[in-house]
Amino acid sequence: MLTPEQFTELEAMTARIIPSDDTPGAREAGVVWFIDFALTSFVAAQGAVFTDGLAQLKKDVAAAHPGSASFASLTEPQQDVLLTRMENTEFFEAVRFATIAGMFSLPKYGGNKDYIGWDLIGQEHVFEFKPPFGWYDHPDNQQALLGRVL
Amino acid sequence: MPQALPASTRTFPTDTPVDFVVIGSGPAGGSVARELTRKGFNVVMLEQGRAFGPEELEHDEVGAFFTERWTNSSESQPQTYRTTEAEKAERRPFVGYAKAVGGTSFHFTGNYWRFRPIDFNEFSVKGGVDGAALADWPISYDELEPYYTAVEWAIGVSGKANAAPGEPRHSRDYPLPPLNVTGPGVLLTHGCEKLGWSSKPAPMAILSREYNGRQPCHNCGFCLAFPCEWGAKSGANYTMVPEALRSDRCELRTECTVRKIETNNDGRVTGVIYFDKNKREVVQRAKAVVLCANGAESPRLLLMSKSNRFPNGLANSSGMVGKHFMFNGAALTRAEFAHEVNGHRGPVVSRISHHHYELDQSLGFTGGGGFDFRFDVPAILTAASLPRSEPQWGSAFKARLKPWFTHSLLSYAHTTSLPVAKNSVSLDPELKDALGLPALRTTFKEHEHDMRMYKHFQSLGRELLTAAGALKMHDDPINETPGFTVHLLGTCRMGNDPKTSVVDKYHRAHDVPNLFVVDGSSFVTSGRGQPTLTIQALAFRAADHIAQAATRGEI
Numbered sequence: 001m002l003t004p005e006q007f008t009e010l011e012a013m014t015a016r017i018i019p020s021d022d023t024p025g026a027r028e029a030g031v032v033w034f035i036d037f038a039l040t041s042f043v044a045a046q047g048a049v050f051t052d053g054l055a056q057l058k059k060d061v062a063a064a065h066p067g068s069a070s071f072a073s074l075t076e077p078q079q080d081v082l083l084t085r086m087e088n089t090e091f092f093e094a095v096r097f098a099t100i101a102g103m104f105s106l107p108k109y110g111g112n113k114d115y116i117g118w119d120l121i122g123q124e125h126v127f128e129f130k131p132p133f134g135w136y137d138h139p140d141n142q143q144a145l146l147g148r149v150l
Numbered sequence: 151m152p153q154a155l156p157a158s159t160r161t162f163p164t165d166t167p168v169d170f171v172v173i174g175s176g177p178a179g180g181s182v183a184r185e186l187t188r189k190g191f192n193v194v195m196l197e198q199g200r201a202f203g204p205e206e207l208e209h210d211e212v213g214a215f216f217t218e219r220w221t222n223s224s225e226s227q228p229q230t231y232r233t234t235e236a237e238k239a240e241r242r243p244f245v246g247y248a249k250a251v252g253g254t255s256f257h258f259t260g261n262y263w264r265f266r267p268i269d270f271n272e273f274s275v276k277g278g279v280d281g282a283a284l285a286d287w288p289i290s291y292d293e294l295e296p297y298y299t300a301v302e303w304a305i306g307v308s309g310k311a312n313a314a315p316g317e318p319r320h321s322r323d324y325p326l327p328p329l330n331v332t333g334p335g336v337l338l339t340h341g342c343e344k345l346g347w348s349s350k351p352a353p354m355a356i357l358s359r360e361y362n363g364r365q366p367c368h369n370c371g372f373c374l375a376f377p378c379e380w381g382a383k384s385g386a387n388y389t390m391v392p393e394a395l396r397s398d399r400c401e402l403r404t405e406c407t408v409r410k411i412e413t414n415n416d417g418r419v420t421g422v423i424y425f426d427k428n429k430r431e432v433v434q435r436a437k438a439v440v441l442c443a444n445g446a447e448s449p450r451l452l453l454m455s456k457s458n459r460f461p462n463g464l465a466n467s468s469g470m471v472g473k474h475f476m477f478n479g480a481a482l483t484r485a486e487f488a489h490e491v492n493g494h495r496g497p498v499v500s501r502i503s504h505h506h507y508e509l510d511q512s513l514g515f516t517g518g519g520g521f522d523f524r525f526d527v528p529a530i531l532t533a534a535s536l537p538r539s540e541p542q543w544g545s546a547f548k549a550r551l552k553p554w555f556t557h558s559l560l561s562y563a564h565t566t567s568l569p570v571a572k573n574s575v576s577l578d579p580e581l582k583d584a585l586g587l588p589a590l591r592t593t594f595k596e597h598e599h600d601m602r603m604y605k606h607f608q609s610l611g612r613e614l615l616t617a618a619g620a621l622k623m624h625d626d627p628i629n630e631t632p633g634f635t636v637h638l639l640g641t642c643r644m645g646n647d648p649k650t651s652v653v654d655k656y657h658r659a660h661d662v663p664n665l666f667v668v669d670g671s672s673f674v675t676s677g678r679g680q681p682t683l684t685i686q687a688l689a690f691r692a693a694d695h696i697a698q699a700a701t702r703g704e705i
Contacts, residue, residue, distance in 0.1 A: 017543040025548065042217045080544065087542075096543055097534060104529035105212045120548075121555040123494060123529050127209075127379060128368040134492030134556070136333040136340075141489075145340045150331040150351075150501070 002036045005070070006054050010035060010095065012072035013057075016079050017099040024116045026099050034102030034111030035095075046094060053091025060086070151204040152364070152381025155251060156392055158401045160192070164434045168194045169700070171422050171436040173408050173451070175199075176253015177686040178669040179442030180386030180394065181301070185693030186440075187397035191700065194434055195400060196424055198407040199249035201387075202256070207379040211528045214375040220250045220257060226584035233595040233631050239578060244592050245446045246636045250377075251404060252387025253444065254636070255682065259374045259498050260355035260383050261564075262307050263520070263680040264298050266318045267291040268508060272675060276516045279599050282568035283474055284516070287674045288646045288655035291318055297687040297694075302353075304690075305384035306361040307683075309353030316348070316507060326358045328500070329367055333491035334523035334559045335500030341618030347505035352522060355384040355682070356497055364388060369496040374526065406432075409587055411439055411455040411464055411665065419665045425585055438664040438705050440696065442689070445475070445638030445670035449575045450590050452642070452652075452667075465642070465659035465667070470652050472575040474640040475592065476676040479519070479565035479600055481608035481628060484535065485620035486558045493525025493559050506610060507678060515603045517566030519678050521614060526560045537624040561615050563607035564679020568597045575641050596630045604628045637681055642671035656699075657692040664705050668692045 002010065014026035014035070026032075039047055060082055061071050068074060071082065086092045102111030104118065112118060115125045132138040142149045162168045172183045175197040183193045202220060213219030222245070230239035250256040268275060270287040278284050299322045301307075308329050311320035328351030331339075335352075342349040356373070357366045367382040381388045394400040405427035412420045412433070421435040441448050449472040455464035463471050503521045526532075536554050541547040573595065577588035596604075608625055615623055645651025648660035657672060659665040668689050670681055677684060699705050 018548050019545050021545050021548070023548075042212070083543070099543075100533045101212065101216070101530050104533060106208065106210050109212055118529065121529060121533070121552045122492075123555065125209075127370045129370065129495040131330045131332075131369070131496065133330075133369070133495035134333040135489030136336040136487070136491060137331055137496075142331075142336055145336065146343065150336065150339065 001040055006051070007032060007036065008072045009054055009057060009070060010050070012079065013083070013095050014099040014102070016076065016083055017096050018103055023120055026103055028113065029103050029111050029116040030113040031099050031102035031111045034105060034109050035098045037110040038098065038101070049091055049094045053089070053094070056091070057082070151379065152388060154203055155201045155387065156395045158395055159398050160401045162192060162194050162401050164432055167421065167435040167437045168192050170194070170438050170440055171196065171434055172440045172442060173422065174253060174442035174444065174669065175251050175386060175391050175402065176442065176444065176669070177255045177386050177390070177682050178253075178689040179440070180252065180390030181686050181689035182440050182442055182668055182693045183394040183400055184390040185690060186697060187394050187399040189697040191399065191697065193394065193400045194436070195394065195402045196406045196408055196422070197251055197402065197404050199251060200404045201251040202377060204379070207377045209370070209372045209376065209528070211530050214257070215527070215531060220248055220377065222247055222249050228581055228583060228589050230578045230581055230589055230591045232591070232593050235572060235593055239591045239593070241581060244634060245590060245638060246634055247444050247446070247638065250387070251391055251402070252385045255355075255385030256377055256387050257375050258355070258383070258385060258682060261499055261680040262302070262309070262353045262355045262683040263678065264318055264353070265291065265677050265684050266316070266507065269675060269677050272516060276511070279516055279568060279597070281570060282597055282599070283571050284569060285645065285674050288644055294684070294687050294691060295319060295321060297690040298683065300690050301683060301686045305355060305389040306357045306364065307353055307355050307384065308358040310351045313350035314348040314504060316504060324353060326361060328352070329354055329356060329358045329497045330369060330500065332493060332496040332500045334493045334525060337487065337491070337559065337618040338501045338503060338521065338523040338614070341614040342503050342505065344617040345614065347503050347614070349501055349503040349505070352499045352502045354497060354499065357382045357384065367497060371494045371496060371525070372528065373498045407585060408451060409454060409585065411441070411451065413457055413459060413464065413662065415459070417459055417662060419662055429585065438666070438700070440666045440668060442669045445641050446575050446590055448667055448669055448671045449641040450577065453577050454587060460661070465652055465661045465665060467661050468649055468652060470643060470650065472641050473571050474569035474643055475573045475575055475594060476567045476569055476640040476673065477632060477635040478637040478639070478676050478679045478681065479567045479604045481563040481565070481604045481611055482626035483561045483608060483611045483615060484537070484558055484624045484626070485561060485615045486554070486622045487620060488557070490556045491525070491559050492556055494528065494555070498524050498526070503614075506607070509606070513606065515599065515606065517568070517603060519563050519565030519607055521611065522562050523559050524562055526562070529555065561611040563611050565603060565607055566678055567600050567676045569640050569643070569675060570597055594631065596632070601628065601630060637670065639670040639673040639676050639681060642667045643674050644672045645674065656695040657688070666692060666696060
């Protein structure tokens with residue numbers, strides 16, 4: 001389980017990976033809760049990647065911004081500079097993938113709160129669709145493309 | 151919601167030989183059990199997975215792709231992999247299958263392509279390839295055709311026969327019309343028509359109409375790697391297994407893992423030893439055993455069943471058990487289109503092209519393949535597949551997710567792959583699974599011919615996408631060592647010669663008169679990419695012959 005400090009730092013990272021702008025982002029979707037759950041269950045083996053990475057992040061913050069309390073307390077542009085420097089690390093990729101997974105997995109795993117993530121990309125939480133499903137299979141467009149409707 | 155699996159109405163004693171033990175409840179095992187019970191035989195069906203209740207079926211991408219909720223476990227069933235026999239195999243997941251009642255049809259996509267006559271005799275028509283063990287099948291398309299039809303009508307397959315040139319003979323059309331066409335299906339057809347390639351409705355083991363009391367497809371979009379919450383997918387869990395159980399001649403025992411097929415001094419099978427759900431050893435006596443555990447687990451069990459009489463593993467006097475492992479090749483290209491494709495709605499595949507089923511001989515390839523366009527995997531994996539040339543985080547990344555989700559698709563070429571003797575399944579000499587049994591070890595490297603052919607198919611896919619109006623294209627890399635594989639074929643090949651094959655043309659082990667092996671392991675060649683209908687048709691045919699032989703007292 002994440003410590004309160006680790007939780008806050010990771011949440012700040014996820015919020016730069018999928019930011020809150022004109023639509024909700026990783027913070028509103030509760031992605032960090034997904035990560036917290038995943039690290040105690042199905043990705044427990046990856047725990048060291050996260051704890052070591054967060055320890056390194058703390059050092060990076062101290063070196064770049066002496067006196068700053070945490071990554072979370074930096075401005076967004078300052079956070080982005082640090083993240084850009086670590087883009088190619090195993091830790092960043094693990095957090096990035098976990099952010100995506102937390103954004104789009106079933107809410108029962110902790111993230112994708114109220115299906116915010118699915119709403120963002122157009123995945124509806126339903127078990128049934130009726131055609132036409134999109135632009136290309138609309139009968140008018142089938143007629144235009146194929147000269148007939150399949 | 152589909153009906154829950156009926157309970158077994160029978161309990162057979164373990165110490166009295168039952169007519170048949172069937173190992174596996176997938177399209178092969180489920181079909182063999184259904185057919186043998188219909189012909190009056192008693193069957194104990196052993197399945198290492200469990201039955202999932204209707205209330206457990208949800209759109210759980212984490213469960214499907216990350217936590218092995220209904221697939222083989224990389225923790226309790228570890229595997230090893232190496233590219234050549236000279237290497238020491240490293241631990242890693244490589245072979246995947248569904249571990250549930252219904253076997254891999256529990257979560258399959260349902261592509262139900264028939265083979266064509268050429269798939270059975272390509273070796274004699276086109277000749278061999280250096281470094282490959284190409285051979286003709288001991289049966290022809292015409293011998294299997296009645297069983298293709300029987301399967302299509304028994305389970306409910308949607309499609310349209312003779313809808314494109316080159317179709318093999320169908321003695322009867324499909325029982326159900328094609329599924330709804332989707333955006334990817336329209337685009338595939340559009341591209342094909344611009345290039346002068348043929349295309350047709352995809353034959354799918356998914357119901358387009360109500361059939362045998364089961365609900366039709368509701369277009370939810372979660373087929374590939376997911377169980378169907380409507381019961382519309384015609385997997386063995388919704389068709390063959392319940393029918394076998396309703397016969398009053400079948401007992402299904404779930405969470406039972408067979409560790410050995412037992413034989414006596416006469417070289418005959420006497421039963422099986424398995425671990426039950428409490429990891430207790432049970433011996434079930436049987437008059438005959440039908441092994442349907444899939445193309446990886448069936449040879450593994452034969453190799454684990456060695457004895458003084460069968461020192462190299464059961465049914466392995468030829469040394470061919472585990473050899474010629476094949477997967478079906480693939481060539482994938484992702485592409486984005488101007489308008490909403492929304493391939494996440496509707497069946498994963500609705501139209502296919504078999505225009506390149508056989509390639510022009512001047513290209514120097516044996517084999518061939520087919521195409522579909524599809525959405526493929528759900529939101530997490532689709533978001534993670536945004537090409538590395540694009541932003542990978544931040545607002546620019548976020549802004550790309552919806553167009554990528556709604557406007558992109560995957561061109562998927564499915565192809566033959568050559569049988570190569572050194573590509574194999576064997577027992578790892580060191581690593582053990584949670585039951586203490588030798589881990590599954592795969593040795594595999596693509597044949598150089600196939601690497602060139604897959605690349606040829608990738609360029610054809612780009613041509614097709616371009617004709618369909620794709621704006622941007624991104625090839626998935628083609629590697630000599632695949633990352634993960636699910637089509638498990640060729641490892642107990644059938645043939646007339648006991649020196650070069652494991653089972654005869656009726657799936658009877660050459661070395662053991664009352665042992666049959668029926669699943670993807672029986673394949674002599676790989677087919678063009680969608681093996682399950684052929685596995686199931688072989689199972690119907692095998693059961694027919696097994697029942698006749700049993701009735702004549704010849705088992």
